[in-house]
Amino acid sequence: MEHDYVVVGSGLFGAVFAQQAREAGKSVLVIERRDHVGGNCWSYDCPETGINVHAYGTHIFHCSSDEIWQYVNRFTGLNRYRHRVLTTHRDRVYSMPINLGTVNAFYGVSLRPFEVESFLESKRENITMPRNLEEKAISLIGRDLYEAFVKGYTAKQWGCDPCELPASIINRLPVRVSYEDSYFDDRYQGIPLEGYGRMFERMLEGIPVELGVDFFDDREHWMRHAKKVVYTGPLDRFFDYEHGRLSWRSVRFERTRVDIDDYQGTSVMNYADGDVPYTRIHEPKHLHPERRSRTKGKTVVIREYSHVDDDQPYYPVNFPSDQDKLARYQAQQSEHPNVIFGGRLAQYRYLDMHQVIGAALRAAARELSS
Numbered sequence: 001m002e003h004d005y006v007v008v009g010s011g012l013f014g015a016v017f018a019q020q021a022r023e024a025g026k027s028v029l030v031i032e033r034r035d036h037v038g039g040n041c042w043s044y045d046c047p048e049t050g051i052n053v054h055a056y057g058t059h060i061f062h063c064s065s066d067e068i069w070q071y072v073n074r075f076t077g078l079n080r081y082r083h084r085v086l087t088t089h090r091d092r093v094y095s096m097p098i099n100l101g102t103v104n105a106f107y108g109v110s111l112r113p114f115e116v117e118s119f120l121e122s123k124r125e126n127i128t129m130p131r132n133l134e135e136k137a138i139s140l141i142g143r144d145l146y147e148a149f150v151k152g153y154t155a156k157q158w159g160c161d162p163c164e165l166p167a168s169i170i171n172r173l174p175v176r177v178s179y180e181d182s183y184f185d186d187r188y189q190g191i192p193l194e195g196y197g198r199m200f201e202r203m204l205e206g207i208p209v210e211l212g213v214d215f216f217d218d219r220e221h222w223m224r225h226a227k228k229v230v231y232t233g234p235l236d237r238f239f240d241y242e243h244g245r246l247s248w249r250s251v252r253f254e255r256t257r258v259d260i261d262d263y264q265g266t267s268v269m270n271y272a273d274g275d276v277p278y279t280r281i282h283e284p285k286h287l288h289p290e291r292r293s294r295t296k297g298k299t300v301v302i303r304e305y306s307h308v309d310d311d312q313p314y315y316p317v318n319f320p321s322d323q324d325k326l327a328r329y330q331a332q333q334s335e336h337p338n339v340i341f342g343g344r345l346a347q348y349r350y351l352d353m354h355q356v357i358g359a360a361l362r363a364a365a366r367e368l369s370s
């Protein structure tokens with residue numbers, strides 16, 4: 001055995017586990033199939049513009065846990081960015097999630113907070129047993145808001161008509177009855193000052209990392225190489241898809257450099273209408289207001305398209321058939337006591353960064369104290 005741990009994947013779960021194991025005096029090797037560390041959180045400084053580009057979609061760090069905030073601050077300072085999301089519908093721009101400003105602007109009224117509920121009640125349709133997502137949404141927020149802000153966006157995200165999606169996908173569609181437009185309500189929020197790439201480099205300092213190495217190209221070799229393997233790749237792949245593939249939605253990004261100072265005035269603009277092919281436009285320079293003087297006259301815009309690509313899993317679809325397969329794969333994990341499964345791919349769950357860090361810290365504490 002050459003190492004105590006071989007960590008498969010250098011995303012947040014792998015990097016945090018590796019960092020904790022090394023700090024506890026263990027010998028660790030990280031292997032990563034991409035040509036960079038950091039998983040989907042990775043960002044880099046664009047050499048032409050100096051803008052820090054989030055390669056796999058905008059990533060805002062947010063949490064309410066002192067422990068996780070302090071942990072992240074060991075490896076990076078964070079700026080004071082506060083996330084807000086806007087959405088374009090028929091060439092007009094509204095706040096998202098739907099708030100008092102959205103409702104007032106959309107209907108051309110000036111409701112006050114205590115008037116919103118009865119106004120929405122007059123718009124809702126009484127559908128007691130919604131048969132699909134569309135009916136459920138209409139029963140929650142009414143047909144007008146559904147058709148403007150949910151229908152086209154959902155169809156693009158899922159690649160099908162919302163009438164074909166189960167009602168169970170949504171439990172509620174929150175409507176804020178104030179002008180509050182802050183996207184997250186956590187105590188802490190920010191973007192790493194030097195980008196996520198640098199944060200990962202610091203986390204992995206002193207730990208050997210082999211890039212461009214896929215665990216499955218020589219699985220037996222890596223299993224023999226360490227006392228334990230920490231596996232953060234897709235769960236179904238680990239079991240050679242024995243019970244079938246877990247389904248994921250994927251996204252594709254189209255990046256362009258534009259020689260103007262500011263393209264859209266905000267970091268993320270959603271496009272609600274079904275006839276606009278992309279779901280959002282990201283403009284990463286807005287994530288770093290503290291860099292504005294360095295990045296004048298140029299910007300990077302990134303259009304995000306939703307599609308299916310089995311090799312680029314982004315959002316778990318989680319249909320009942322997926323839950324069945326997931327349960328079978330999870331039951332088989334105990335046959336591999338020398339493998340620690342972790343992270344969003346191995347758990348088949350959408351997880352925010354702070355949740356992954358928390359899970360990795362707990363997994364490392366359990367493992368390293370045993």
Ligand code: FDA
Pocket residue numbers: 008009010011012013014031032033034037038039040041056057058059060061062213214215216232233234251314315342343344345351352353354356
């Ligand atoms: P992650 O996928 O990052 O890392 C897994 C790593 O394993 C990858 O580097 C992969 O290449 C590697 N790997 C897989 N198989 C391998 C193999 N066979 N051999 C070697 N290496 C292998 N969260 C948040 O808090 N705020 C936000 O704003 C956002 N924004 C956001 C936008 C979009 C579009 C998405 C899809 C997700 C977010 N997130 C987010 C969530 C965030 O991306 C997520 O929490 C982390 O990426 C999870 O880190 P993991 O380590 O679990 O997976």
